[in-house]
Amino acid sequence: MDLSLIQSLMKQNQSKIVLLIMDGVGGLPRDEDGKTELEAAFTPHLDALAKDSVCGLQTPVYSGITPGSGPGHLGVFGYNPLRYQVGRGVLAANGIGFDLKEGDVAARGNFCTINEQDQVMDRRAGRIPTEENTRLCSLLNEKVNIPGIEVFVETVKEHRFLVVFRGENLSGSIKDTDPQEIGKQPLQPVIADPSAEHTAGLVSQFIDQAHEILKDEHPANMVLLRGFSKKPCWPQIKECFGLKSAAIAAYPMYRGVAKLIGMDVLETGQTISEEFDTLERHWNDYDFFYIHIKKTDSYGEDGDFEKKKSVIEEVDRHIPRLRSLRPDVIIVTGDHSTPSTLKMHSWHPVPILLWSTDCRNDLVTQFGERACITGGLGPQFPAEDLLPLALANAKRLEKFGA
Amino acid sequence: MDLSLIQSLMKQNQSKIVLLIMDGVGGLPRDEDGKTELEAAFTPHLDALAKDSVCGLQTPVYSGITPGSGPGHLGVFGYNPLRYQVGRGVLAANGIGFDLKEGDVAARGNFCTINEQDQVMDRRAGRIPTEENTRLCSLLNEKVNIPGIEVFVETVKEHRFLVVFRGENLSGSIKDTDPQEIGKQPLQPVIADPSAEHTAGLVSQFIDQAHEILKDEHPANMVLLRGFSKKPCWPQIKECFGLKSAAIAAYPMYRGVAKLIGMDVLETGQTISEEFDTLERHWNDYDFFYIHIKKTDSYGEDGDFEKKKSVIEEVDRHIPRLRSLRPDVIIVTGDHSTPSTLKMHSWHPVPILLWSTDCRNDLVTQFGERACITGGLGPQFPAEDLLPLALANAKRLEKFGA
Numbered sequence: 044m045d046l047s048l049i050q051s052l053m054k055q056n057q058s059k060i061v062l063l064i065m066d067g068v069g070g071l072p073r074d075e076d077g078k079t080e081l082e083a084a085f086t087p088h089l090d091a092l093a094k095d096s097v098c099g100l101q102t103p104v105y106s107g108i109t110p111g112s113g114p115g116h117l118g119v120f121g122y123n124p125l126r127y128q129v130g131r132g133v134l135a136a137n138g139i140g141f142d143l144k145e146g147d148v149a150a151r152g153n154f155c156t157i158n159e160q161d162q163v164m165d166r167r168a169g170r171i172p173t174e175e176n177t178r179l180c181s182l183l184n185e186k187v188n189i190p191g192i193e194v195f196v197e198t199v200k201e202h203r204f205l206v207v208f209r210g211e212n213l214s215g216s217i218k219d220t221d222p223q224e225i226g227k228q229p230l231q232p233v234i235a236d237p238s239a240e241h242t243a244g245l246v247s248q249f250i251d252q253a254h255e256i257l258k259d260e261h262p263a264n265m266v267l268l269r270g271f272s273k274k275p276c277w278p279q280i281k282e283c284f285g286l287k288s289a290a291i292a293a294y295p296m297y298r299g300v301a302k303l304i305g306m307d308v309l310e311t312g313q314t315i316s317e318e319f320d321t322l323e324r325h326w327n328d329y330d331f332f333y334i335h336i337k338k339t340d341s342y343g344e345d346g347d348f349e350k351k352k353s354v355i356e357e358v359d360r361h362i363p364r365l366r367s368l369r370p371d372v373i374i375v376t377g378d379h380s381t382p383s384t385l386k387m388h389s390w391h392p393v394p395i396l397l398w399s400t401d402c403r404n405d406l407v408t409q410f411g412e413r414a415c416i417t418g419g420l421g422p423q424f425p426a427e428d429l430l431p432l433a434l435a436n437a438k439r440l441e442k443f444g445a
Numbered sequence: 446m447d448l449s450l451i452q453s454l455m456k457q458n459q460s461k462i463v464l465l466i467m468d469g470v471g472g473l474p475r476d477e478d479g480k481t482e483l484e485a486a487f488t489p490h491l492d493a494l495a496k497d498s499v500c501g502l503q504t505p506v507y508s509g510i511t512p513g514s515g516p517g518h519l520g521v522f523g524y525n526p527l528r529y530q531v532g533r534g535v536l537a538a539n540g541i542g543f544d545l546k547e548g549d550v551a552a553r554g555n556f557c558t559i560n561e562q563d564q565v566m567d568r569r570a571g572r573i574p575t576e577e578n579t580r581l582c583s584l585l586n587e588k589v590n591i592p593g594i595e596v597f598v599e600t601v602k603e604h605r606f607l608v609v610f611r612g613e614n615l616s617g618s619i620k621d622t623d624p625q626e627i628g629k630q631p632l633q634p635v636i637a638d639p640s641a642e643h644t645a646g647l648v649s650q651f652i653d654q655a656h657e658i659l660k661d662e663h664p665a666n667m668v669l670l671r672g673f674s675k676k677p678c679w680p681q682i683k684e685c686f687g688l689k690s691a692a693i694a695a696y697p698m699y700r701g702v703a704k705l706i707g708m709d710v711l712e713t714g715q716t717i718s719e720e721f722d723t724l725e726r727h728w729n730d731y732d733f734f735y736i737h738i739k740k741t742d743s744y745g746e747d748g749d750f751e752k753k754k755s756v757i758e759e760v761d762r763h764i765p766r767l768r769s770l771r772p773d774v775i776i777v778t779g780d781h782s783t784p785s786t787l788k789m790h791s792w793h794p795v796p797i798l799l800w801s802t803d804c805r806n807d808l809v810t811q812f813g814e815r816a817c818i819t820g821g822l823g824p825q826f827p828a829e830d831l832l833p834l835a836l837a838n839a840k841r842l843e844k845f846g847a
Contacts, residue, residue: 045527048507048510048527052510099824401473401784401786401787401791403473403474403481403793403814404474405815405818405824406815406818417818417819418818418824419502419794419815419818419824420824420825421823421824421825424508424825425508428507428508428509431507431508431509431510432508432509432792433509434509435509435510435511435791435792436509440509440510440511440792441511442511442512442513442789442790443506443510443511443512443513443516443526444512444513444514444515444516444517444526444530444531444536445513445514445515445533445536445537445540
């Protein structure tokens with residue numbers, strides 16, 4: 044979908060659209076009864092909504108592609124995830140809620156172990172505990188000193204950290220220093236285009252100083268950096284789709300992705316109920332609400348079928364609260380599938396329902412993977428076409444051509 | 446679909462293809478019985494045809510996009526409606542059957558009301574009656590005099606008219622003069638590219654003369670122009686698809702669109718029965734017939750469910766006549782949906798059936814919105830892929846690759 048087409052047709056009105064994302068909601072049948080998490084869950088309110096909705100399954104990126112959280116979300120936000128790609132450094136910043144400024148360059152770091160010939164012996168330094176990581180980050184923050192720029196080193200988890208370079212005229216066009224192989228030395232920061240010369244010099248200084256500061260530590264005595272990137276300058280959701288938009292998400296990663304496209308991120312509690320409280324509290328302030336439910340994905344990754352199912356059931360119990368707000372359009376879907384049988388994100392299309400008074404409901408009466416196949420959106424609906432369809436249902440698009 | 450791919454594969458034979466368009470045929474369920482117009486209609490012949498057809502729903506332009514008549518038709522004619530766009534001036538000419546010559550520049554005009562400071566007070570001059578419009582157009586046709594070119598001013602309806610500039614080296618790259626806002630003066634005709642300098646001067650003269658000629662009229666004392674455009678020079682249907690093609694359409698707009706892609710436009714009467722008479726009369730003269738039924742859309746726009754349904758039923762009664770001609774391929778669909786519950790064109794996919802002896806029929810046994818979802822074409826078939834599929838069914842395409 045060409046965003047400029049939508050821009051040329053959009054108009055304003057008082058309608059409200061709610062996009063409810065159950066992270067990783069799609070699943071696979073378990074042996075026991077041949078049902079997926081969603082099919083096994085008791086979801087009377089979602090089923091009733093599905094009955095009056097147009098249903099289907101959506102493909103987040105492309106057939107066969109397993110999306111990360113970034114691409115999975117960008118698709119349902121109407122942004123082609125192949126065109127709008129985020130660097131790993133920026134994603135790491137999003138993931139821990141680090142507030143990147145314009146011009147900052149972020150990279151994902153690993154603490155690693157090198158030997159006396161500077162050869163990498165363990166790319167993850169034995170997956171050091173997070174507390175050890177925190178101590179080393181403090182050490183680097185205290186001792187690294189590169190004139191003219193600020194450097195922030197932030198713990199992510201275990202051996203993983205974030206480094207952010209802040210200063211004038213920095214570039215993200217720098218290649219990874221991780222050799223990806225045991226027995227090789229860390230790579231020099233090589234420029235990917237000439238404008239990055241200056242930044243590469245600064246990164247080089249950082250690596251040299253880190254090498255010196257960490258030399259007596261064990262096992263984490265060196266750093267490897269990858270995914271150098273700047274916060275992208277993307278068209279914002281208000282320009283693209285005309286929607287004053289708010290994100291309700293308890294986890295930093297999803298708040299970060301929402302910020303990249305210009306959503307306001309609302310303060311909210313950690314529970315599903317608190318997220319719906321937040322929705323109610325801000326109902327009059329926005330046109331478009333994105334609500335993110337994390338635990339469906341977490342339990343999917345844990346391989347915990349029952350708990351994933353129970354999160355879906357908990358969400359179901361909040362659907363009447365959502366409907367009593369009288370939104371004009373409701374979309375329920377996920378950003379990807381996370382079958383608990385696989386314990387990981389997967390490529391399977393994600394069940395979707397879109398409700399509005401004029402959606403032309405189909406014959407689907409249950410919100411589940413197999414039931415939605417015969418829905419009006421079909422079994423392979425491109426995620427990026429979803430938001431334009433929501434705008435149509437909200438009567439926010441003019442006719443194209445006379 | 447890449448038109449050159451089809452061109453490289455097409456071959457000639459004696460087959461005949463009929464495309465029957467019921468304008469705006471797609472609908473939405475009414476409250477009374479949850480049925481759409483097509484679902485509620487008694488259509489034994491269409492249902493029998495559907496049973497032997499491959500069915501589905503087609504998306505005229507893109508998911509969520511509500512097509513005007515131009516884009517809606519271009520899609521089912523095999524032309525990507527986003528690539529092949531027609532200016533509003535050309536569409537206005539089509540709409541009243543004005544025969545644009547190559548090089549003509551057409552624009553849509555509004556009669557408007559301005560005050561003594563030349564500020565627009567009413568962009569539509571109180572929607573003057575069409576008779577008044579006709580009188581003013583005559584006045585302009587009589588008095589406007591621009592050396593070197595011809596100017597035609599033609600009534601459309603109420604405050605709307607068409608103006609056509611005919612002469613050497615004219616350009617359509619001129620911006621609208623309608624300020625789109627009350628209290629502003631009409632805009633000067635600004636060029637959108639340098640080649641339009643000459644034309645802009647002529648348009649300027651036209652506006653100045655119209656201002657003078659209309660100055661004592663009330664309320665229509667000025668003109669606003671928009672959608673300057675030339676008849677596009679598109680690849681013709683004979684080259685693209687190898688089909689000697691005829692249009693059977695009672696309304697000027699649809700005759701005009703058919704002409705843009707090089708169809709012969711057949712003289713026909715206003716009724717559905719007369720349109721089928723025309724088909725029978727010319728059966729031996731063409732490979733491809735496009736038959737346009739207008740009233741499904743008109744009654745949809747009126748919000749008249751019953752009358753829209755009865756037009757569908759009338760078309761159904763003519764299906765045996767169509768079949769007795771023994772066409773090789775029959776397609777029945779619409780150019781867009783016009784649900785009578787919405788009283789306007791809408792974004793909803795349009796039911797479609799494609800019949801041939803070798804179409805591989807699916808399990809659909811009724812021609813309706815919900816029944817067609819499970820058809821072999823799926824619920825989101827791109828309109829522009831339809832004509833290539835018809836060619837295949839007519840055995841008019843060679844194998845691709847060895």
